[in-house]
Amino acid sequence: MMELDQDSWWMVGMSFLVALPCALLGVFLILRRMSLVGDAISHSALPGIVVAFAFVGDLSSPWLLVGAALAGLLVTFLIEQIHRHTRIKQDSAIGIAFTSLFALGLILIRVIIGDKVHLHQDMVLEGNLQHVAYAETVGVMGLDVPDSLIPAAVVAAGTVILMIIFYRVLTLSSFDSGLAASFGYKPAVVHYGMMAVISVVVVSAFEAVGAILVIALLILPGATAYLCTHRLKLLLVLSVLHALVSSVMGMYFSVWLNGKESAGVVVAGTGLFVLAWMFGPADGVVIKAVQRRNRKLDEV
Amino acid sequence: MKRDLFKLVAMGLSLLVFNSCGGKGSQNVWESADGFESGAKLKIAATTTMVQDLVKVIGGDDVEIYGVMGEGVDPHSYSSRSSDRQALKSADLVFYNGLHLEETLQKNIELLKTAHRVTSGMEKSELVQPEEKYSAYADPHVWGDPLLWSKTIDVVVDALVAKDAKNGEKYKERGDAYRKELMDLSEWAKGRMREVPAERRILVTSHDAFMYYARAFDFEVKAIDGLAPGDKSGPKKVEELVAFIRERQLKMIFPESAANKKGIEAIAKDAGVAVSDKELYADATGKVGELETVNGETYDLGSYIGMIKHNVNAIVEGLK
Numbered sequence: 001m002m003e004l005d006q007d008s009w010w011m012v013g014m015s016f017l018v019a020l021p022c023a024l025l026g027v028f029l030i031l032r033r034m035s036l037v038g039d040a041i042s043h044s045a046l047p048g049i050v051v052a053f054a055f056v057g058d059l060s061s062p063w064l065l066v067g068a069a070l071a072g073l074l075v076t077f078l079i080e081q082i083h084r085h086t087r088i089k090q091d092s093a094i095g096i097a098f099t100s101l102f103a104l105g106l107i108l109i110r111v112i113i114g115d116k117v118h119l120h121q122d123m124v125l126e127g128n129l130q131h132v133a134y135a136e137t138v139g140v141m142g143l144d145v146p147d148s149l150i151p152a153a154v155v156a157a158g159t160v161i162l163m164i165i166f167y168r169v170l171t172l173s174s175f176d177s178g179l180a181a182s183f184g185y186k187p188a189v190v191h192y193g194m195m196a197v198i199s200v201v202v203v204s205a206f207e208a209v210g211a212i213l214v215i216a217l218l219i220l221p222g223a224t225a226y227l228c229t230h231r232l233k234l235l236l237v238l239s240v241l242h243a244l245v246s247s248v249m250g251m252y253f254s255v256w257l258n259g260k261e262s263a264g265v266v267v268a269g270t271g272l273f274v275l276a277w278m279f280g281p282a283d284g285v286v287i288k289a290v291q292r293r294n295r296k297l298d299e300v
Numbered sequence: 301m302k303r304d305l306f307k308l309v310a311m312g313l314s315l316l317v318f319n320s321c322g323g324k325g326s327q328n329v330w331e332s333a334d335g336f337e338s339g340a341k342l343k344i345a346a347t348t349t350m351v352q353d354l355v356k357v358i359g360g361d362d363v364e365i366y367g368v369m370g371e372g373v374d375p376h377s378y379s380s381r382s383s384d385r386q387a388l389k390s391a392d393l394v395f396y397n398g399l400h401l402e403e404t405l406q407k408n409i410e411l412l413k414t415a416h417r418v419t420s421g422m423e424k425s426e427l428v429q430p431e432e433k434y435s436a437y438a439d440p441h442v443w444g445d446p447l448l449w450s451k452t453i454d455v456v457v458d459a460l461v462a463k464d465a466k467n468g469e470k471y472k473e474r475g476d477a478y479r480k481e482l483m484d485l486s487e488w489a490k491g492r493m494r495e496v497p498a499e500r501r502i503l504v505t506s507h508d509a510f511m512y513y514a515r516a517f518d519f520e521v522k523a524i525d526g527l528a529p530g531d532k533s534g535p536k537k538v539e540e541l542v543a544f545i546r547e548r549q550l551k552m553i554f555p556e557s558a559a560n561k562k563g564i565e566a567i568a569k570d571a572g573v574a575v576s577d578k579e580l581y582a583d584a585t586g587k588v589g590e591l592e593t594v595n596g597e598t599y600d601l602g603s604y605i606g607m608i609k610h611n612v613n614a615i616v617e618g619l620k
Binding site: 005007008126128130131133134135136254255258259260261 | 379380381382383385386389404408409411412
C-alpha cells in the first residue's frame with residue numbers, strides 16, 4: 001500500500017482548491033458553449049504580466065496577477081467585439097484574439113524586458129504544485145498550513161459564494177438569455193462578470209498548474225459530469241467531486257510514477273472522463289447500447 | 301437520480317482504492333535508515349552533478365547523497381520530480397550552486413533551513429559580472445575555474461562538521477586534500493593550454509557557460525546562445541559569429557553535451573570549420589564510472605576533475 005506523505009496531502013489540498021472554482025465555472029462555460037474562452041484567458045495572461053512587470057519591475061509582485069487578469073478580461077472583450085461586429089463566428093474569434101495577444105506578449109518580452117530578467121513564457125505555461133511543499137507555514141486552527149494555500153482558499157471560497165449569490169442569474173442566462181434579459185438581467189453584465197471571475201481564478205491557478213493544464217481543470221470536470229447527469233445541481237456536485245477525486249488520484253499517480261504532480265492530476269481527471277464516457281449513467285456508451293437493445297426488444 | 305450519484309461515488313472510490321493498492325512504489329528516497337541521530341548516515345541532497353561530486357569527495361563513505369539532477373541534465377530547464385521533493389525536504393543537509401543556476405527550484409531550496417549555497421564563500425568581485433544586456437545576475441557557471449571552485453570546499457566542510465562533529469576530522473582532511481588536488485588541476489590545465497598558440501586560443505561553443513574557463517586559462521570565448529541554453533540568439537548574432545570565425549581563421553568549434561548540436565553544426569558549415577567530435581561538458585558532468593584516457597592518463601567523466609580534464613584535453617587537442 002503506497003502512502004502519501006504530509007507534503008503530498010498539502011499538494012492534494014492545493015490542487016483541489018485550484019480545481020474547485022475551475023470546476024464550478026467550467027460547468028457554466030460548457031452550458032454556454034464557451035469552453036475555449038478559458039484557453040483564451042489563460043494564454044492572454046502573458047502580455048498582461050509583461051506590461052505589469054514593465055511598471056513594477058518585480059517578478060514576485062502581486063500586480064503581475066492583476067495585469068494578467070485584466071488581460072484575460074481584455075481578450076474576452078475582443079472576442080465579443082470580433083464576433084458581434086463581423087461575420088466571424090465565435091470559435092474563430094477566440095482563435096484570433098488570444099493567439100494575437102500571446103504573440104504580442106512574446107514580442108513585449110523582448111522589447112520591454114530584453115535579456116535582463118529571466119522572464120520566460122515557460123514561467124506562465126508551466127506551474128508547479130511542489131511550491132506548496134517548500135512554502136512557509138502559518139497556523140490555522142492548530143494546523144501548520146503552507147501559506148500559498150491561503151490565497152487559493154480565498155479565491156475558491158469567493159467563487160463558491162459568488163456562485164451561490166448569482167446562481168439564478170447564471171442559470172437563467174445560460175439556458176435562455178432572452179428570458180433572462182426580460183427579467184432585467186443585462187446579458188453583457190452577466191457575461192463580463194463571469195469572465196472577470198474566470199480571469200481571476202485562471203490566473204491564480206498559474207503558480208500551481210500553469211496556463212495549459214488549467215484549461216483541463218476548467219473543462220474536464222464539467223464535461224465528465226455532463227456525461228453522467230443533465231440536472232444542473234447534480235452537474236455542479238459531480239464536477240466538484242471530479243475535482244476532488246482527480247486531485248487525490250493525481251497525487252498517487254505522480255508519487256507512484258515519480259512524475260510531475262499537476263500533470264498527474266490532469267491525467268487522473270482524463271481517466272475519470274473516459275470512465276464517464278464509457279459508463280456514464282446519462283450518456284455513456286454502455287448505457288446507450290443497453291437502451292438501444294431494449295428498444296429493439298420492445299419493437300420485437 | 302440518487303442511484304446515479306451513488307454509482308458514481310462508488311466508482312470513484314473503488315478506483316481510488318484500487319489505485320492506492322496497486323502501487324508498489326512507496327518510495328523511500330534514502331537507502332540508509334531514518335534518523336541520523338540514532339547512528340544512521342548523514343543524508344544529503346545536492347542539485348547539480350558538480351555539487352554532488354564535491355559532496356561525494358568530502359563526505360566519502362560517511363554520507364549518503366541523493367543527486368537531484370542527473371548527468372546530462374540542463375540545470376536551467378530541469379523539472380522537479382516527486383522523489384526530488386521528498387529528498388530535498390527530508391535531507392539532513394542540502395547543497396546547491398545558487399547564483400540563479402537552479403532557477404525556480406533555487407527559490408524553493410532557499411526556504412529550507414538545511415540548505416547551503418556552495419558558492420556563498422565567493423566575493424562579488426570574483427564573479428564574472430554580466431554584460432550590459434544581462435544586467436540582472438552574475439554568471440553562475442563558476443565551476444569553470446578550479447581555483448574559484450575550490451572556495452566551495454570550506455562551505456561543504458563547515459556544514460558537514462557542524463552537523464556531524466564526530467566525523468569532523470575526516471571531513472576536514474578530505475577537504476584539505478581536495479583543495480590541493482584542485483590547485484594541481486588548475487596548474488595542469490594552464491600548462492596544457494600553453495600548448496595552444498596565443499592567437500588560436502578561441503573557444504566557440506553552444507551557450508555562454510565557459511566564461512570562467514576562459515578567464516582562468518586565458519582564452520577568448522564566443523557562444524551562439526546566451527547564458528542558458530534557452531536564450532536563443534537572433535540571425536544577426538549568427539552572422540557576426542560566422543564572420544568572427546572566418547576572420548580569426550579558427551580550426552575547430554565545439555558542441556556541448558546537453559545542448560542541441562544543430563546550431564553549432566550550421567555555423568561550422570557556414571564558416572567552413574570543423575566541429576570537434578568531443579562534446580564539452582558545460583552544465584553537468586558525464587556519467588559516473590565512464591572512464592576516458594588521454595595521453596596515458598585515465599579519469600572518471602562523472603567527476604568534476606574528469607569533466608575539467610576532458611574539456612581541457614578536447615579544447616587543446618582541437619586547437620593546437
